Amino acid sequence: MKRLAILDIGKLEIQEYCEEVKVKPNMVKVKVNACGVCGSDLSLLQGKRDLKNEHYFGHEFTGIVTEIGDGVTGLELGMRVTSELVKTCGQCWNCRNGSPNCCKSLNEVLFPGGFASETIVLHSDSYKYLSILPTSIDDIMGTLVEPTNCALRVVKRSKIQPGQSVLVIGLGSMGIIASQLLENFGAGKIIGMDKNKSRLETVKKSGLIDVINRNDLDWLEQLKNYTGTRGVDVVIEATGFPAAIGDAFLAARVGGLISVLSVYHGKANNLDILPIMRKELTIVGAKGPYPDQKSDDTSVTIGELQKIQEKLQKIIRIYDFKDSFKAFDDAIKGISIKSVISFKNM
Ligand SMILES: [Zn+2]
Ligand SMILES: [Zn+2]
Incomplete structure (x- = not known):
C-alpha cells in the first residue's frame, strides 16, 4: 500500500506503507480511486x-469496498462509495x-485516510461515513460529495430566500460549490470575491459567477454596482482569513446575514465590529459535513451534486498520485481551485 504523508511543515512524502491495515468489526476497507485536496489538508501541510x-x-x-468487518450493514463488496x-x-x-x-x-x-491506496472507514450501525455512489457520478466528481455536503450546510444556514443577493468571499472550491447551490436554491445576484489572481481568472473564464478583486480599492463600490447601494442580503464567508469577516460586515445590508464556513487560524485583531449592532446582523456558523438524508435514506447532497456537477467540472484539476506534491502546490497558489488526486495509474 502506498500513502501520502506529511513529514513536517511543507514536506510531503509518498511512502510504502507496510503495516497491514486490518479491518475490525464495524469497519470497512476501501480501495481508494481518487481523493480531493481540502483547504483543511493545505492548512495541515502549512x-x-x-x-x-x-x-x-x-x-x-x-x-x-474491498473488505467488510463484522456488524457492518448496508454495504457490499465491490460497491462504489464516497466519503x-x-x-x-x-x-x-x-x-x-x-x-x-x-x-x-x-x-x-x-x-490512514483518503490519500492512501487503501483506507479503513468506520461504518457501524450507529455511525456511518460512506455513501453509495450512483453511476451518474464518476470517481473524480464523487470526491466533491463531502465538500458539497459542507457547502450545502452553509447554504441551509444562510436561510436564502428567492431573489436575495449574495456575496461569496473566498473562491476556493467551497465558495464556488456554495454559489452554485445557492443559485439552485433561488438566490438572485451572486458575486464572488477573492484576492488571488489565478482563482479570479479561472472563475471569470468559467462564467459561473461575476467576480470582484478584493485588492481593488473600490471593491465595495463595485459590489454595490451589482447588488444595489444598501448592501447584500447574504454573505458567505469562505476564506479562512479572519480579516475577511470585516469585509462581510461592510458588505452586508442592514438586517443582513453572514454565514461562516471558514476554518479560521489566528485571531481577528483590529476588526471594526460595530456593524454587528448597528446593522442588526445575524452571524451563523456552518460546520459540515451534516448527515442530511432523504426520506428514502439516500443522500441529499448527492442529489444536489447531480444538478451542478457539469458546472463544477470547470474548477477541477486532476493529478496522478505520483504528482501529488504538485496537486497541493497548485492548490496553495490558487492555480487549481480543486485539486483531485487520482489513484488510477498506480
Ligand atoms: Zn473537506
Ligand atoms: Zn453523537
Missing part, C-alpha cells in the same frame, strides 16, 4: 493546524441536542 492532533490524512475520497457523513450516534450530547455534525472527530473514523 503548519496552521497541529500535525500531532491528526491521525488521518485526506477525507474527500471515492473508492471500492460522506450519513449517520451519527444519536446518543451523545451533541446528537441529542440538534448538532449531529459535532458527533465524532474524523480521527475516530478514518485510517
Whole structure:
C-alpha cells in the first residue's frame, strides 16, 4: 500500500506503507480511486493546524469496498462509495441536542485516510461515513460529495430566500460549490470575491459567477454596482482569513446575514465590529459535513451534486498520485481551485 504523508511543515512524502491495515468489526476497507485536496489538508501541510492532533490524512475520497468487518450493514463488496457523513450516534450530547455534525472527530473514523491506496472507514450501525455512489457520478466528481455536503450546510444556514443577493468571499472550491447551490436554491445576484489572481481568472473564464478583486480599492463600490447601494442580503464567508469577516460586515445590508464556513487560524485583531449592532446582523456558523438524508435514506447532497456537477467540472484539476506534491502546490497558489488526486495509474 502506498500513502501520502506529511513529514513536517511543507514536506510531503509518498511512502510504502507496510503495516497491514486490518479491518475490525464495524469497519470497512476501501480501495481508494481518487481523493480531493481540502483547504483543511493545505492548512495541515502549512503548519496552521497541529500535525500531532491528526491521525488521518485526506477525507474527500471515492473508492471500492474491498473488505467488510463484522456488524457492518448496508454495504457490499465491490460497491462504489464516497466519503460522506450519513449517520451519527444519536446518543451523545451533541446528537441529542440538534448538532449531529459535532458527533465524532474524523480521527475516530478514518485510517490512514483518503490519500492512501487503501483506507479503513468506520461504518457501524450507529455511525456511518460512506455513501453509495450512483453511476451518474464518476470517481473524480464523487470526491466533491463531502465538500458539497459542507457547502450545502452553509447554504441551509444562510436561510436564502428567492431573489436575495449574495456575496461569496473566498473562491476556493467551497465558495464556488456554495454559489452554485445557492443559485439552485433561488438566490438572485451572486458575486464572488477573492484576492488571488489565478482563482479570479479561472472563475471569470468559467462564467459561473461575476467576480470582484478584493485588492481593488473600490471593491465595495463595485459590489454595490451589482447588488444595489444598501448592501447584500447574504454573505458567505469562505476564506479562512479572519480579516475577511470585516469585509462581510461592510458588505452586508442592514438586517443582513453572514454565514461562516471558514476554518479560521489566528485571531481577528483590529476588526471594526460595530456593524454587528448597528446593522442588526445575524452571524451563523456552518460546520459540515451534516448527515442530511432523504426520506428514502439516500443522500441529499448527492442529489444536489447531480444538478451542478457539469458546472463544477470547470474548477477541477486532476493529478496522478505520483504528482501529488504538485496537486497541493497548485492548490496553495490558487492555480487549481480543486485539486483531485487520482489513484488510477498506480
Ligand atoms: Zn473537506
Ligand atoms: Zn453523537
